Amino acid sequence: MTSVEVVGKGEEARIRLLVNVIPTAGDAQEKWEITLPWDPRDMGGPAGPGETIEGIANSTVFVLRANLEEWWYTKAREAHTAAWGRRVHAEQGSDNS
Numbered sequence: 001m002t003s004v005e006v007v008g009k010g011e012e013a014r015i016r017l018l019v020n021v022i023p024t025a026g027d028a029q030e031k032w033e034i035t036l037p038w039d040p041r042d043m044g045g046p047a048g049p050g051e052t053i054e055g056i057a058n059s060t061v062f063v064l065r066a067n068l069e070e071w072w073y074t075k076a077r078e079a080h081t082a083a084w085g086r087r088v089h090a091e092q093g094s095d096n097s
Helices: 053-074
Strands: 002-008 014-021 030-037 085-089 091-097
Touching: 014 053, 030 053
Parallel strands: none
Antiparallel strands: 002 014, 014 030, 030 085, 085 091
């Protein structure tokens, strides 16, 4: 992963990732910018008694990975998730495929 940033605030917050993907072994690397929905409630809120930073980090990674996988496997057939990502071409600008 190249970069991560939070965009928007409150209910409109999103996580924007710039990722490098190798779809299948031996394929060329692809660069994608993906903006995922982000609900802080998915993280369980502030650390409670007995909750560790590692636990919160693991929850965050789990939700990000699940959303990335949902996007990757459904982007070709679901407009809603396809809109989360756009392929970035180094020399040609970008493309919404």
